[in-house]
Structure formats: C-alpha cells, structure tokens
Amino acid sequence: MSRSSSIEPDVPLQEMVVESTLSAAKKPEAAILSEVERCGYSEDDIFAIKLSLEEAMTNAVRHGNRCDASKHVTIRYAVTPERTIIIVRDEGPGFCPDRVPDPTAPENIERPSGRGIMLIRAYMTHVEYSATGNEITMVKVNER
Amino acid sequence: MAEPTTRVKVTRTRGICVVEFSDRKILDELCIQEIQDELMKLVDSEPKIKLLVSFGNVDHLASAALGMLITLNKRVQEKGGVLKLSNIRSQIFEVFKITRLNKLFDIHDTAEQAQASF
Numbered sequence: 636m637s638r639s640s641s642i643e644p645d646v647p648l649q650e651m652v653v654e655s656t657l658s659a660a661k662k663p664e665a666a667i668l669s670e671v672e673r674c675g676y677s678e679d680d681i682f683a684i685k686l687s688l689e690e691a692m693t694n695a696v697r698h699g700n701r702c703d704a705s706k707h708v709t710i711r712y713a714v715t716p717e718r719t720i721i722i723v724r725d726e727g728p729g730f731c732p733d734r735v736p737d738p739t740a741p742e743n744i745e746r747p748s749g750r751g752i753m754l755i756r757a758y759m760t761h762v763e764y765s766a767t768g769n770e771i772t773m774v775k776v777n778e779r
Numbered sequence: 780m781a782e783p784t785t786r787v788k789v790t791r792t793r794g795i796c797v798v799e800f801s802d803r804k805i806l807d808e809l810c811i812q813e814i815q816d817e818l819m820k821l822v823d824s825e826p827k828i829k830l831l832v833s834f835g836n837v838d839h840l841a842s843a844a845l846g847m848l849i850t851l852n853k854r855v856q857e858k859g860g861v862l863k864l865s866n867i868r869s870q871i872f873e874v875f876k877i878t879r880l881n882k883l884f885d886i887h888d889t890a891e892q893a894q895a896s897f
Contacts, residue, residue, distance in 0.1 A: 657808055682839070682870045689806055689841050697808075739879040745853065747846030750878050754842055757877045 648711040648720070655700040655708050655725070660692035663710040667721060670714035676777050683758035684719055684775050690751035691723040691771055699725025699769055718760070719775045729768030786814045789821060795829040795894050796821065805840040815847045819854055828860035829897045833890050835866035845880060852884065861885075865893040 651666065653659040664685070671684055692708065700706040711722040738749045756762050761774040788799045798818065805811060822828055832848070848864075855862040865887045867875065875881040887893035 679870065685839065686841070686874070693808070693841065693843070744879065744883055745849055747849045748843075750842040750845055754874065754877060 646713045646715055648713050648722070651710045651712075652707050653710070654704055655696050655702070655706040656704050657693065657696055660696060660708065663712070664688055664692065667710075667712050667714060667719070671719055674714055674716045674719075674777070675779065676719070676775075677779055680775060680777060680779075684721075687755045687758050687773055687775075688721060688723075690755050691721070691773065694751055694771075695723050695725035695727075698730070699727035701727065717777055719777070720772070721774075722770060722772045724765075724770040727769050729765070731768055732764050785817070786810065787817050792894060795831055795897055796825065797890060797894075798830065798832045800834070800836050803836060803838050805837055805844040808841075808843055811841070811843050811847050814844075815850065818851050822851070822854050822858055822860065826858050826860070828855060828858065830855055830860060830862045831890060831893050831897075832862065832864050833866045833893075834864065834868070834871060835890070837871065838868065840871060840874065842874075842878075845874070845878060848884065849880075861897060863887060863893045863896065865890045 651663045653662055667688060668681065668685055671681055676684070695708045696702060700708065706726040709724045713720045732752055735752055736743050736749060738744070738746065738753055743749065755771070755773060759773045760776040761772075763772045764770065765772075786801050788801060790797045790799075798821075800814070802810060805814065822830065852862050863885045866889060867886060872881070872886070875884070875886065885896070887896060
C-alpha cells in the first residue's frame with residue numbers, strides 16, 4: 636500500500652471501497668461515526684468528524700469522480716480513543732487545493748459552492764492532500 | 780395556517796412566511812435540492828416576501844445547504860423581499876461564522892426577535 640501522506644497512522648487502518656454515489660457513501664460514514672461515538676468523543680468532535688467526512692465524501696463523488704457511478708471511493712480509517720484518522724481517495728485526476736478560491740473573500744462570499752475544503756480544515760486537527768490531489772487525509776485528535 | 784410540504788413546513792404570521800425544516804439533518808444533496816425547489820416556488824409566488832427560515836429543528840447541515848441559502852437569498856432580493864434566519868444552534872452557527880456567512884445573512888436568536896425586526 637503506497638502512502639503519500641506524512642500523517643502516519645500508528646494503528647492498522649480498516650478499508651472500505653464503495654461505489655461513487657452519495658447514497659453508497661453513507662455506509663462508511665455510518666461505520667466510522669459508530670466507532671467515534673463508541674470511543675467517547677465529545678458532541679463537538681462528533682459534529683466535526685461527521686461534517687468533515689460528509690464534505691470529503693461529497694467532494695470525492697462529485698468533484699473527484701465527477702458523479703461517475705462506475706468509479707469508486709476508497710476509505711481507510713482508524714478510530715481510537717486518542718484520535719480518528721480518515722483517508723478518502725477518489726479515482727479522479729486530482730486537484731490543487733491551494734488553487735481553490737477563498738470562499739470568504741468578498742468577491743466569492745455569494746458563490747453557492749466551494750466551502751467544503753475550508754470547513755474540513757477548520758474542523759479537523761490535521762488535513763493533508765496527496766501530491767496527486769485525489770486523496771485527503773484527515774485527523775481529529777480527541778481533546779477529552 | 781400550516782401548508783404541509785415534503786421537506787419544509789410553511790406558516791404565515793402577520794404577513795411573514797415562517798419556514799421550518801422537516802429534517803434534522805440537511806446533508807443529502809437530493810434533500811437540499813428539494814428544499815431549494817420548494818422555497819424558490821414560495822418566493823416566486825409571493826413578490827416582496829418577508830421570509831424567515833428557522834433552524835430550530837436542524838442539528839446538522841452540509842456546505843451544500845449553505846449554497847442553497849445563498850441562492851435563495853439572491854432570489855428573495857431579486858424579487859424585492861427580505862430573508863432572515865433564526866434559531867440556529869451553536870454548533871451550526873459556528874459553521875456560518877467559519878464561512879463568514881453570519882455577515883451575509885440577517886440572523887436572529889429566536890423567531891420572535893426575527894419577526895419583530897422585519
């Protein structure tokens with residue numbers, strides 16, 4: 636398994652591969668959130684992980700795989716009482732996150748899209764994209 | 780008088796349309812599109828609408844829902860109306876603050892306060 640992220644997990648990752656549809660994305664979301672709740676994260680942390688995971692999956696399906704249901708989204712994750720690591724990879728060409736316009740800039744504030752990445756960065760402890768831009772690694776440290 | 784729809788409940792109080800969501804989570808894109816369609820229809824049917832969207836029932840939303848609200852706000856303004864938001868719980872208000880949309884929208888703590896401000 637090749638890894639392009641420097642955020643190395645210290646526990647084995649579980650892997651799920653799902654069809655690239657928003658409805659199929661619900662399965663890994665439910666599995667991960669169930670473990671997060673079991674590990675005793677705070678309400679705010681659960682909200683943060685749920686929102687970030689939802690945004691990452693939507694980006695993978697919509698922007699990465701361009702809603703092509705024949706493609707797949709791969710989710711690798713590990714949830715411990717100390718931290719949650721989630722890696723979402725799509726089969727798209729990737730993108731450069733630094734080139735995404737700042738949605739809070741006055742000229743962009745009324746644009747209806749482009750806020751997902753910003754929210755992920757705000758809510759997760761660490762966020763990193765692979766060099767190819769089609770894989771995001773998100774880490775949430777349990778502050779409890 | 781309540782007008783039941785699929786995704787939102789609309790009531791009218793002193794000339795103000797008050798919208799509440801049926802779903803606690805406004806996450807799914809299809810759900811968000813349906814909400815947008817219903818609200819656009821409402822705005823188009825009532826020029827110069829005074830529209831209050833209450834989030835009292837909502838405990839989660841995705842960024843696509845923010846986009847829906849921005850599109851709705853534009854349409855309301857085009858039609859000479861006014862849109863206000865209320866009853867946004869603290870976790871969701873934080874989403875508005877991070878994206879600075881708390882500056883774009885007129886947000887009130889309660890529906891009563893919002894109604895009094897029209």
